[in-house]
Amino acid sequence: MSTRKLLLGAASFLLVAAAARAESPELGKSISPTELAPWDIHIMPDGTGLPPGSGTFAQGKAIYAQKCALCHGENGTGGQSAALVGGPPRASLDGGKTIPNYWPYATTVFDFIRRAMPYTQPKSLTDNEVYAVTAYILALNKLIGENDVIDAQTLPTVQMPNRDNFIIRFPDRI
Amino acid sequence: MSTRNAVLVAALLALASSTAVAAEGPNLGQPITEKEVGAWDINAMPDGTGLPPGSGTSAQGAPIYAQKCAACHGEGGKGASAGALVGNPPITGIESPKTIANFWGYSTTVFDFIRRAMPWISPRTLTNDEVYAITAYILAENKLIGPNDVMNAQTLPKVKMPNADNFIIRFPDRI
Amino acid sequence: MSISKRHNDSLQPVAGNGLLDRRALLGRGVVFAGAVSAGSAGSMIGAAAEPLVDGPWSNEVGAVIPPYQVASRFEKHVVRTVDNPDNVPRNSRARTPHHLLQGIITPNGLHFTICHGGVPDIDPEKHRLVIHGLVKRPLVFTLDALARYPMVSRIGFVECGGNSAPLFSNEPIQANVQALHGLASCSEWTGVLLSTLLEETGIDPKAKWFIAEGADSPRLHRSVPMKKAMDDAMVALYQNGERIQPGQGYPMRLWLPGYEGNMNVKYLRRITLTEQPAMSYYESRTYSQVLPDGKAYRFYFLQEVKSFIANPSPGLTLKEPGYYEISGVAYSGTGRVTRVMVSADGGKSWGDAALQEPVLPRAFTRFRMPWRWNGGPAVLQSRAWDEGGNMQPTRAEIIAHRGQTSKPPSVLAFPSQHFNGITSWAVDTKGEVKHVYA
Numbered sequence: 007m008s009t010r011k012l013l014l015g016a017a018s019f020l021l022v023a024a025a026a027r028a029e030s031p032e033l034g035k036s037i038s039p040t041e042l043a044p045w046d047i048h049i050m051p052d053g054t055g056l057p058p059g060s061g062t063f064a065q066g067k068a069i070y071a072q073k074c075a076l077c078h079g080e081n082g083t084g085g086q087s088a089a090l091v092g093g094p095p096r097a098s099l100d101g102g103k104t105i106p107n108y109w110p111y112a113t114t115v116f117d118f119i120r121r122a123m124p125y126t127q128p129k130s131l132t133d134n135e136v137y138a139v140t141a142y143i144l145a146l147n148k149l150i151g152e153n154d155v156i157d158a159q160t161l162p163t164v165q166m167p168n169r170d171n172f173i174i175r176f177p178d179r180i
Numbered sequence: 181m182s183t184r185n186a187v188l189v190a191a192l193l194a195l196a197s198s199t200a201v202a203a204e205g206p207n208l209g210q211p212i213t214e215k216e217v218g219a220w221d222i223n224a225m226p227d228g229t230g231l232p233p234g235s236g237t238s239a240q241g242a243p244i245y246a247q248k249c250a251a252c253h254g255e256g257g258k259g260a261s262a263g264a265l266v267g268n269p270p271i272t273g274i275e276s277p278k279t280i281a282n283f284w285g286y287s288t289t290v291f292d293f294i295r296r297a298m299p300w301i302s303p304r305t306l307t308n309d310e311v312y313a314i315t316a317y318i319l320a321e322n323k324l325i326g327p328n329d330v331m332n333a334q335t336l337p338k339v340k341m342p343n344a345d346n347f348i349i350r351f352p353d354r355i
Numbered sequence: 356m357s358i359s360k361r362h363n364d365s366l367q368p369v370a371g372n373g374l375l376d377r378r379a380l381l382g383r384g385v386v387f388a389g390a391v392s393a394g395s396a397g398s399m400i401g402a403a404a405e406p407l408v409d410g411p412w413s414n415e416v417g418a419v420i421p422p423y424q425v426a427s428r429f430e431k432h433v434v435r436t437v438d439n440p441d442n443v444p445r446n447s448r449a450r451t452p453h454h455l456l457q458g459i460i461t462p463n464g465l466h467f468t469i470c471h472g473g474v475p476d477i478d479p480e481k482h483r484l485v486i487h488g489l490v491k492r493p494l495v496f497t498l499d500a501l502a503r504y505p506m507v508s509r510i511g512f513v514e515c516g517g518n519s520a521p522l523f524s525n526e527p528i529q530a531n532v533q534a535l536h537g538l539a540s541c542s543e544w545t546g547v548l549l550s551t552l553l554e555e556t557g558i559d560p561k562a563k564w565f566i567a568e569g570a571d572s573p574r575l576h577r578s579v580p581m582k583k584a585m586d587d588a589m590v591a592l593y594q595n596g597e598r599i600q601p602g603q604g605y606p607m608r609l610w611l612p613g614y615e616g617n618m619n620v621k622y623l624r625r626i627t628l629t630e631q632p633a634m635s636y637y638e639s640r641t642y643s644q645v646l647p648d649g650k651a652y653r654f655y656f657l658q659e660v661k662s663f664i665a666n667p668s669p670g671l672t673l674k675e676p677g678y679y680e681i682s683g684v685a686y687s688g689t690g691r692v693t694r695v696m697v698s699a700d701g702g703k704s705w706g707d708a709a710l711q712e713p714v715l716p717r718a719f720t721r722f723r724m725p726w727r728w729n730g731g732p733a734v735l736q737s738r739a740w741d742e743g744g745n746m747q748p749t750r751a752e753i754i755a756h757r758g759q760t761s762k763p764p765s766v767l768a769f770p771s772q773h774f775n776g777i778t779s780w781a782v783d784t785k786g787e788v789k790h791v792y793a
Contacts (some may be wrong), residue, residue, distance in 0.1 A: 031678040209494030264565035
């Protein structure tokens with residue numbers, strides 16, 4: 007394409023770009039990452055979003071007993087809320103989806119605890135506490151060792167047994 | 181068509197017409213006679229159809245009015261919390277009040293409405309004679325009938341209202 | 356030059372005082388906006404945002420889910436205005452807050468209503484519908500029976516014949532769109548067509564009218580031509596999916612698409628086929644319109660083509676100059692709305708508004724018009740046309756035909772009925788909106 011056409015194309019792109027501004031209400035306000043931070047809590051499967059901090063099985067056990075056992079039972083065996091350990095080797099239509107037999111990503115455990123738990127006081131755990139409780143649950147489920155340190159680097163590397171058993175139902179909708 | 185076919189066709193038609201309703205719809209309506217409609221059959225039409233037996237005069241209506249109507253409609257029908265029933269101000273524009281005397285097309289409407297809807301707080305408590313009497317009272321106070329005229333199923337429809345001929349049907353082809 | 360022309364169509368004002376091409380609303384503008392989303396040049400107007408915080412509602416468990424959901428407590432101002440709160444012996448009316456609603460469906464609890472003897476508490480087991488008079492077989496129906504008949508659902512408006520009556524005032528009454536136009540609403544009505552029931556009763560060919568009567572304390576009755584019975588009259592049982600509520604006629608009402616509200620008899624209990632009309636109180640006196648020469652209309656029936664702007668409108672002050680979407684409803688008892696035009700300069704120039712699809716006959720049609728308000732004075736108007744070729748008249752045209760008051764009445768009064776003229780809203784330089792005649 008000639009330079010002139012390229013320039014014209016760019017000019018019209020800019021004009022068009024400016025056109026959008028002319029047409030919309032333009033009432034959105036800019037926001038910086040710092041301002042966004044308190045809500046920026048997505049943890050992606052590849053680990054993007056994991057905050058600084060770390061935790062181990064031993065640290066998590068104490069926090070779990072104090073803040074989680076009331077609903078999830080001693081040692082994660084379940085109670086008013088679901089068990090976090092144990093369960094059948096495989097989920098079926100009768101139920102039985104568990105962290106070890108079903109969840110594809112360990113990061114999901116971290117993400118969910120951090121944003122939604124404890125049930126009655128969500129977002130009240132520190133990031134270290136969330137790493138610790140995550141380590142505790144993963145270790146109870148024999149997905150990591152009891153001495154392993156869970157942090158932003160190691161968590162995404164945890165192998166989840168059921169990861170490759172998923173089929174995308176309608177690939178062309180993605 | 182042969183006689184046999186004609187008979188068959190006739191039979192089919194008879195079957196179709198008598199059972200047409202049965203074949204086509206749920207047919208869950210229960211037959212009811214006009215007598216059973218009874219207490220609900222309270223339309224008093226402009227030509228007098230539906231006016232019940234009974235009668236009344238203005239003199240009979242005055243005390244009933246005072247007792248059962250004046251509290252809302254005012255002494256002598258002059259109006260209070262509810263509208264005035266007596267009065268014939270000229271209609272000069274759209275804000276002129278519409279009254280029985282200056283606007284209503286049919287005297288039977290007075291009977292019909294009182295019988296079905298009045299008194300406000302206890303409708304359908306007046307006897308037919310009482311309704312005729314109050315109707316006569318209101319019409320007489322408005323000088324549309326004489327003070328001694330008897331209102332009944334025959335005489336009431338004959339009372340011609342002054343504004344009867346001033347109506348225009350807005351969209352005649354919707355009728 | 357040619358490039359800018361090609362891409363600039365949607366930018367050109369289509370009419371005076373800032374009205375923009377409605378195609379900006381129909382997807383083309385979105386294509387352009389996409390081009391600018393990457394690498395934004397920073398804030399365009401206003402100060403920077405504040406740091407985000409979690410609201411207390413995100414940190415505690417919420418309330419129990421109720422069996423029948425009502426609106427958030429923060430929406431408690433979105434209600435009907437009720438003009439007889441103490442239920443004294445006169446008519447009671449509740450008006451729809453059009454300025455706070457969107458779309459075309461009026462929620463059941465916000466649908467307008469007029470009750471002439473309070474709201475009756477009818478036991479559906481005991482309620483009956485009787486059809487008699489000039490029929491072959493007089494019949495009575497229970498609700499259980501009616502529930503088994505073929506049902507039809509239609510979306511349509513109901514409007515009081517007296518809606519917008521304040522515009523008969525010789526001076527523009529200062530009130531909002533709810534007070535001026537709140538006696539109209541639109542729902543999905545589901546029920547049994549009256550013609551279906553008349554198939555069962557049969558019709559005596561002498562019948563020209565039917566009289567519909569309600570079971571409320573005034574036993575309100577109106578005469579309706581048989582033409583309408585056989586056209587689209589419905590014995591309505593459901594409104595927006597649930598059983599009709601008491602204020603709308605529970606357990607059943609007559610629905611006559613496009614015909615004045617009072618004829619849509621609530622608490623329907625009796626249909627009498629007759630040769631002549633009943634000349635009831637409501638059709639003799641109330642719903643009969645005095646004309647300037649002393650004559651009066653009767654049997655007006657039809658709610659004619661009409662539109663009004665709901666937003667902006669009085670009470671909804673514009674905070675600052677900029678882009679707004681003018682939005683309102685249009686409808687016609689004749690059939691579909693075919694066109695709505697909007698003016699921002701008091702009728703000097705007009706642009707076509709976008710109509711929300713699908714456009715349905717005898718139902719609200721939502722119209723929208725993009726507008727760039729420059730901060731100066733503006734007079735907003737809308738005008739509608741229907742598929743019968745009818746055009747919404749100006750207020751002046753209506754007044755010339757029907758007259759106006761000699762002094763301003765109460766906003767709750769009804770000097771006349773069937774006002775379907777253009778409404779004008781004046782926006783001043785402070786963004787306040789007032790009702791004017793233009």
